[in-house]
Amino acid sequence: MKNCFLIVNFNDYKSTKHLVDNIIDYKIIDEIVIVDNSNDDQEIKLLKKIKNKKITLIENGENLGYSEAINIGGRYLIEKYYKCNIIVSNSDIVIMSEEDLEKLLEYLNFPDVGVVAPQILERGEISRGMKSPSPIKDFFLNIPLLRHVFLEKWLFYKDDYYSDEISVVDVINGCFFLLTSEVLEKINYMDDNLFLYYESDIMGRKIKDLGMMTIVVNSVKVKHKYSVSVDKSIDPITKYKMHRDSQNYFHTTYNHASSFSRFLLKISTDIGLLGLRIIKHFKR
Numbered sequence: 001m002k003n004c005f006l007i008v009n010f011n012d013y014k015s016t017k018h019l020v021d022n023i024i025d026y027k028i029i030d031e032i033v034i035v036d037n038s039n040d041d042q043e044i045k046l047l048k049k050i051k052n053k054k055i056t057l058i059e060n061g062e063n064l065g066y067s068e069a070i071n072i073g074g075r076y077l078i079e080k081y082y083k084c085n086i087i088v089s090n091s092d093i094v095i096m097s098e099e100d101l102e103k104l105l106e107y108l109n110f111p112d113v114g115v116v117a118p119q120i121l122e123r124g125e126i127s128r129g130m131k132s133p134s135p136i137k138d139f140f141l142n143i144p145l146l147r148h149v150f151l152e153k154w155l156f157y158k159d160d161y162y163s164d165e166i167s168v169v170d171v172i173n174g175c176f177f178l179l180t181s182e183v184l185e186k187i188n189y190m191d192d193n194l195f196l197y198y199e200s201d202i203m204g205r206k207i208k209d210l211g212m213m214t215i216v217v218n219s220v221k222v223k224h225k226y227s228v229s230v231d232k233s234i235d236p237i238t239k240y241k242m243h244r245d246s247q248n249y250f251h252t253t254y255n256h257a258s259s260f261s262r263f264l265l266k267i268s269t270d271i272g273l274l275g276l277r278i279i280k281h282f283k284r
Contacts, residue, residue, distance in 0.1 A: 001180075002030040002084040003105060006073040007091055008066055010037040013046040015092040015225065020050055026098040028105070029087075031056060035073040037063040066174070067190035067199050074189060078181045086184065090175040092225035100220045107166065107217055108178050114187075114212030115179045115203065117172035118220035119162075127224070128162055129169025129216045130155050132201055135251040135261035142247075142268035144275060166215045170208070174200035175224050186210055193253075196239075197246035205254050237276050244269040 005023060009016045016034060023029055035058045036047055047057055058072060070088055077084050085108055087101065095101065100118065108116045120127040133141065137154050140146045161167055177200075184190075187206035190199060204214050234242075248265060251257040257265070 002077075002081045003028055003087065003101075004077050004081070004084050005029050005032045005087045005089065006070065006077070007032065007034045007089050008037065008069040008073075009034055009043075009047065009091045010063060011040060011043055012091040013043055016047065017050055019089065019091060019093055019095075020052075020055065022095050023098075023101075024052055024054065026101065028098055028102055029054065030084075031077070033058060033073045033076060035069040036060060037065075037069050039063070065192065065195035067194055068192040071189045071192055074181065074184050078185065081181070084181045085178065086181060087178050088176065090224065093176050094223035094225070096221065096223075100222070103220055104178050104217055107215060108180060112212050113215055114183050114207035114210060115172060115177055115214045117177040117214075117216050118222050119216060119218060120173045120175060120224050121221055122175075122224040126221070127173045128218075129157060129167060129173075129214070130171040131157065132170035132204060135255055135257040135265060138247060138251065139261070139264040139268045142265065142272050144272065162216065162218045165219060166217055168213045168215055169204075170214065171200045171204040172214055172216060173224070174203070176222050183207070183210075183212070191253075193249060194246045195242060197243045198250040201250055202254060237273070240269075240273055240276055244273070 007016055007019060020032060023032065032054050033056045034047060034050070036044060037060050038044065039062050044059060056076070058076060060069065060072065064072070074086060077086060085105055104116050104118060107113060131154065133155060137150070140150055141154065157167070157169065187203065187210065191202045194202070207214050247269070248262065251265065252262060
């Protein structure tokens with residue numbers, strides 16, 4: 001089965017070029033698909049200069065969001081190959097070795113495994129799996145002071161949970177993961193009602209509903225330069241509003257949150273948004 005590397009690019013040519021240079025000679029990769037979410041002519045011109053027989057560039061002409069970009073690339077690959085393994089990646093990822101990809105792909109073919117991810121090195125820390133939050137837990141986590149108290153206990157597994165070769169988790173870091181084309185079709189693709197945030201929570205829920213597992217391979221790590229393109233393009237308040245809207249959608253659609261739970265979520269996000277505005281005011 002073909003192994004295809006799908007990169008989502010948004011105004012981040014330098015990182016995308018660095019990632020392509022990183023993996024272009026990997027024999028295990030049959031095709032690299034760059035899905036471009038920008039509408040910048042200069043960005044597109046630069047991307048078109050990345051030429052290799054392995055590379056396909058898909059131009060969306062606008063920012064359709066992370067999930068929709070994955071779906072567009074996934075549908076292209078399924079139409080071309082019918083069945084393939086898909087490695088989904090942000091543009092700002094660094095792969096340590098071809099052997100690491102080989103190990104991740106091996107686990108992708110295990111029975112009942114739906115999604116495979118490595119450990120992620122970002123911001124000087126290791127990002128692994130997370131627990132899927134309930135609406136009430138997210139209510140508390142939306143409030144900065146309470147988030148500090150409950151974050152580790154409610155969202156993260158203990159370190160010893162990752163002592164074995166693999167760990168089954170609810171949610172993986174969505175910046176880099178692997179799944180087969182068959183699984184992507186079975187979950188009816190990524191939920192493109194979201195523009196940003198909670199994509200991994202929804203994917204994890206869909207995988208679980210199929211009776212399959214989302215796993216982290218603890219012996220493999222990749223580096224993530226962490227939201228390079230998003231941080232330089234979207235201000236903190238706008239990002240917070242995106243997070244709020246995605247959170248509300250996730251809990252309403254997939255957790256069937258009650259009207260009272262949705263009310264509590266609104267209160268907590270309003271408090272968080274007020275805090276950001278106060279901080280912005282005093283920084284002027």
